[in-house]
Amino acid sequence: MAAEFIAQQLELAKGISPLAWLESTNERGQQAFAEATLPTRKTEDWKYTSLYNLTEIGFANSAPHAQAHAPVVPGLQANRLVVANGELDTSASDAAALELVVRFRDARPEQQEAIRELLGNVKGERGHLFADLNDASINDGLFVLIEKNQRLEHPLHIVYANTAGDAPFTVNTRLLIALEQGSEATVIEHYAGDDTVDGKQNNFTNAVTEIRVGDNAKLVHYRLQLMAESAFHIGGTFIDLQRDSRYEGFHLGLGSALTRNDIIVNHNVGGSHCEMNGVYVPQNKQVIDFHTCVEHKVAHCTTDEVFRGIMNDKAKATFNGRIHIHPDAQKTLAELSNKNLLLTNTAEINTKPELEIYADDVQCAHGATVAQLEEKERFYLQSRGISAADAEVMLSFGFINELLNSLNDEALGLWLRPQLAKRFGRDDDLSAQLSGEL
């Protein structure tokens, strides 16, 4: 099926109506993708994640859908954009949010220039074949530019929603975020979906995001993967950090049948800081794969990365976290932690932290654990009358709730918490109710 899948996706890419000024990107992508071979279990980077189920499906190109169901986060003060089946839905988007972005299709010549300057250049050669596929298919996208010393008051909330059509479809989305010197912004990339509302269909989203955080600028980036369990999601996030810049990322993997997310962070100039948290909670037969790679190319940069996962039922997750300290990256401070809980005997986790250090004056630490719950924590709860089963649920949820608590946006935390709690068969109303009334 592998060759057929490549041919099929290539056919779809060639079927788009291209933008003239992006044709060279399309051509390059199509060429690279045509030459690609689909990874197998023998491909090191895909060892634990099979694409078989994805290649089994015959995809069409997505058709625009008039009325996408795009969830609203109650209480979230944000500028909201809705991208429905890959198309920006201007009627469902806030006017203020539309002001903040340039749609590739509508870009004026000077904006085209700015887009081309960024497009593909953060990603560079680092993307795998699905990034090539994204290039091959690109005929629209969103460009967010935060100008020098500007501060975006409210987060930009981009909701990607897919509604079932005649046949399963592929959506290639592209997002570019550029923060100029001294600017600040919060961007929420939200991949949504709900089989009961959107219609159950095995749609495939292939999302590429390229981010450049300029000198002394700060980006808070939430990437929430909350798609329906029938969906497929492959994501590439590429981040360039300039001098003294700061990236704070939160990556959530909850939805879709198959998720593969690659996150690549480049510390390009000194003084930049990357703080990245991630949570994945696959259930049933979901497969979630996070590959992160932080490139410390220069001196005096810091990275603090924490990913936690809880695997239930027959779910499977992979976390591969690489930190690469180049020879010039003296005085680097880098920490990577990955902790996992398996709730059943049939759940699976493959964790591999990789620290590659070629500089001698650095402080780095990494750790990965796969654990059962802490005995002393469980005993503490039991000694207060709470049953062992309830204690396990509370502790499992607490394990990831700790990272949710670190979210800066309270409304977002309040909205996400019950969705996660539900995965543990827990009625989380209590917690919200209690703290709400306090």
Next chain:
Amino acid sequence: MIEIKDLKASVEEKDILKGLNLNIGPGEVHAIMGPNGAGKSTLGNVLAGREGYEVTGGSATLNGKDILDLDPEERAREGLFLAFQYPVEIPGVSNLEFLKASVDAVREQQGKPALDSVQFLKLAREKCKAVNLDQSFLKRGVNEGFSGGEKKRNELMQMMLLEPSLCILDETDSGLDIDALQVVADGVNAMRDANRSFIVVTHYQRLLDYIVPDYVHVLANGRIVKSGGKELALELEEKGYGWLENGNENGAE
């Protein structure tokens, strides 16, 4: 209230309790003192049912029921409460939610109606105030980032919420300054009544100035080697434990 007979227990195959006898009547406060390594903390953990503390002989009967075969949560619901020497921090689990789950479980066992969240909050706020903890502590993770004294006060608050019939205070005074000790002792004293008993485990006599016991026992080498009134604590303070550890190993009641 609780009757402990010839209790023997081991930890990692090492015998720690070697035939401990203790009878505590309703409303009584018994202090257990002893040198480090005598088995003082083991006693609390064994009674509370901690994993890894293996009972190898004897019995412990709480209100007429043998508790040694019960799960830890069942013992708690039967009215046993262990205030930990080192309460564990559980980030991510809200203190409030933990307390509610705990109170719900214990009330259910006691046949009392469940509290709704408004009633519970009222109660929790009240107890928070009683132990001089700011209400913000209810919202935080269980013991997360609490100071030593705050952790002990959180233990005390739990005790007040659960209204157990037997409270075991495991070295509650360790690491507390006089002010914090005073708060904890006031809370304990306020809870003393004719139907509630206490086992106060401590290494230092100082605590007993604040929580005055009815009886004092010395635990050494896994047995009670001497028992007496509160004045025994003063004697121990003066003479240390050495004179009891050597030779006199007759179990005292």
